[in-house]
Amino acid sequence: MKLIIRLEDLKAIIKTAKRSAVEICGFLFGRRKRDGFIVEEVRFVPNRLNSPMAFEMEPVEMVKAIDEAEERALEVVGIFHSHVGCPPVPSGRDLKGMRLWPVVWLIVDDNGNYGAYVLEDGKVRRIPVGFNVESTLDG
Numbered sequence: 001m002k003l004i005i006r007l008e009d010l011k012a013i014i015k016t017a018k019r020s021a022v023e024i025c026g027f028l029f030g031r032r033k034r035d036g037f038i039v040e041e042v043r044f045v046p047n048r049l050n051s052p053m054a055f056e057m058e059p060v061e062m063v064k065a066i067d068e069a070e071e072r073a074l075e076v077v078g079i080f081h082s083h084v085g086c087p088p089v090p091s092g093r094d095l096k097g098m099r100l101w102p103v104v105w106l107i108v109d110d111n112g113n114y115g116a117y118v119l120e121d122g123k124v125r126r127i128p129v130g131f132n133v134e135s136t137l138d139g
């Protein structure tokens with residue numbers, strides 16, 4: 001299982017994270033295929049906690065984002081957020097979130113590092129991130 005995302009989409013998330021003093025967050029919408037999760041769209045949602053230590057998606061924006069994605073037949077394949085000043089690995093709080101939202105969790109930090117994680121039998125497993133071929137060609 002892997003996460004497949006356009007390189008420019010990942011770069012956009014990292015760029016936004018680097019510019020932000022608080023954690024940024026949002027959804028990865030796309031399609032679930034046999035060998036991985038294909039991200040078609042990245043959607044930023046405001047962090048209502050406005051905190052460098054934690055995030056919670058603003059509920060109205062969150063519902064709106066999901067509705068709009070469903071209209072285009074896209075599903076939530078992942079949730080992304082950033083860590084400020086610490087590595088992109090799931091915190092205890094993230095683990096609780098992962099149980100509530102059992103999708104891919106993509107975490108970036110403000111140094112450009114990133115990791116994608118899923119829960120497997122209650123345990124966190126890091127999965128590879130691949131880049132969409134089209135986007136790496138126009139590069």
Ligand SMILES: [Zn+2]
Binds near residue numbers: 089090091094107
């Ligand atoms: Zn986190």
